[in-house]
Amino acid sequence: MTPRRTRPTINQVAEAAGVTKSSVSRAFTRPEMLSEETVRKIFAAAEELGYVPNQTARALSTGKHGNIALIVPDVANPFFPPLIRAAQSEADRSDYCVFLGNSDEKPMQEDKLIARFGGQVEGFLLVSSRLSDEQIVNHAARRPVVLINRDVEGIPRVLIDSATGVAEAVRHLASLGHRKLVYVAGPQGSWSNKQRRAAVRRSARQLGIEVVHIANEYPAFESGRRIVPSVLASGATAAIAFDDVTAQGMLAELLARGISVPEQLSVVGCDDVLGATTYPSLTSVSNRSVEAGRTALTLLVDILSNQAIRDVRYVLSTTVVIRSTTGAAVAMARP
């Protein structure tokens, strides 16, 4: 038997079961309102016809679509896939479908996506949003928004506190004798970048270490390679990069230039997305993106069902994971 192209409607089921649409509707939403006998009849008829409730029609009358939008700056950046995966499987548990959006690190694109999805989702999960606080607050006024790695007062948010891990990393470098280090930055609009940068500065000052800041808009392997000359020119003996991918690019370029790590330069990454897969294996700040994704999605689902718009601020702290790219500072001439 070949499957029909047009799906059976609630009316056909009603007729087949000898009841009205209302009863069929109830059988699928609140069966406890019906007699067991009726429910049985209806399900039998539905099964027979291969009836499945029409989500769209249901959404039109209830306003609930059962969809959630998940927007990230760059799907291809290894930081996001595990997070996406975690959020997905959590959404799955609550029978939500998730739209995925890729903003390409561009606020305008992100805004456009939110508008496009707006009509058919109940809430948004914005990861590392590049939007302004004002824009975020505005969207949140229309429908529930949960943020990951973005700290906006009044909006439920899950933050991966890389500051703790970064501080540990700086202390680790200090204990190895480093007195001057560079911070290779990430995207301007990134909350994580501001946080990491501040953490590096603060810890360094406390330990009497000098910090050089090097800008680098797009966090990627290639930009990591390109930034190496500036790092070398700075005269620092260690570098902390915005993320693992950037650090990996640096590692490759350093290797290509015959500069040995960590003997001549120590390198630290962030987010630990590469694990021990680089060579030398990368010292990094731990990653909690999976928990962040899971937590944020649970939070969103929670808000959607309780409609209690709480101001939650969930913080996940991090630590430094020491591997093989950090070592003793090179001997330097004293002034």
Add this chain to the structure above:
Amino acid sequence: MTPRRTRPTINQVAEAAGVTKSSVSRAFTRPEMLSEETVRKIFAAAEELGYVPNQTARALSTGKHGNIALIVPDVANPFFPPLIRAAQSEADRSDYCVFLGNSDEKPMQEDKLIARFGGQVEGFLLVSSRLSDEQIVNHAARRPVVLINRDVEGIPRVLIDSATGVAEAVRHLASLGHRKLVYVAGPQGSWSNKQRRAAVRRSARQLGIEVVHIANEYPAFESGRRIVPSVLASGATAAIAFDDVTAQGMLAELLARGISVPEQLSVVGCDDVLGATTYPSLTSVSNRSVEAGRTALTLLVDILSNQAIRDVRYVLSTTVVIRSTTGAAVAMARP
């Protein structure tokens, strides 16, 4: 001014513009049917109220939802994110929203996702589907389906032909003096796996090389590490892995065991997702997933607008990318 919670409807715009709903509807779908003057008035009113057509209501009456579902086995596997990204941005160009589904390599989960999305999408893009041919044909009978890396007669599909690249890789190894190699397999249900395995065998036979097949269900870094003992035990001098991630795991384990690559064992990956980021940099079969994603999505959109269900079979060929994990075969005792 604070944004309203409830969006303006077509009726409010109609009233504000001094026309009926019909005209407003037409202004947004077929403006050429209206006088310029009326269209102008309507748009002005819409703009003023911040009116945006309700996708759901529109979908209910037209049957077009403007959504596409993209299902992959594992978002976190680096092969997929670039493909997803490419498909996304292509969908974006045609104003489609995309649902992302993660099947966890499980046919049942994939089926469940298809059912869940079914009600609100116009078509499916199934990547490396783990479903049976029969299941796929069945779904395709209900609504348009485009396949990536899955070859089912009658279903539009985009195939990355890794066979050409794998054959090149085998010849490359042969020219380096290898006489016995192992193929570290991928998921059973994977079309790519079958294709690669067959290509290895065929090329090897032609060149008089012996092949050992080693099963390995889940393609991941850890399983790559675990498989190393078997590889070593086989006595082969070279290994071709199902994908780069598996190969990377092998590399790490080999390094940990003090076995040097390629001096003692040559390793080849597939899909080239890691680029030159491993150490030693991995020889691999080229990756065309971005083109595959873009092409497949264009194809789907095309089918959706032309409703001409053509039997397309788009093949992208590959080559071997030689880097540093392949070298001369180790000297072996002659029998």
Add this chain to the structure above:
DNA sequence: CTGTTAGCGCGTTCAA
């Protein structure tokens, strides 16, 4: 417990 009656917001005939 079950049927009846209204919409949800929009597209689309059919007339005018």
Add this chain to the structure above:
DNA sequence: TTGAACGCGCTAACAG
């Protein structure tokens, strides 16, 4: 070129 009326498939009062 525009308007009036109906229907998409389902849920939600309101009766009974």
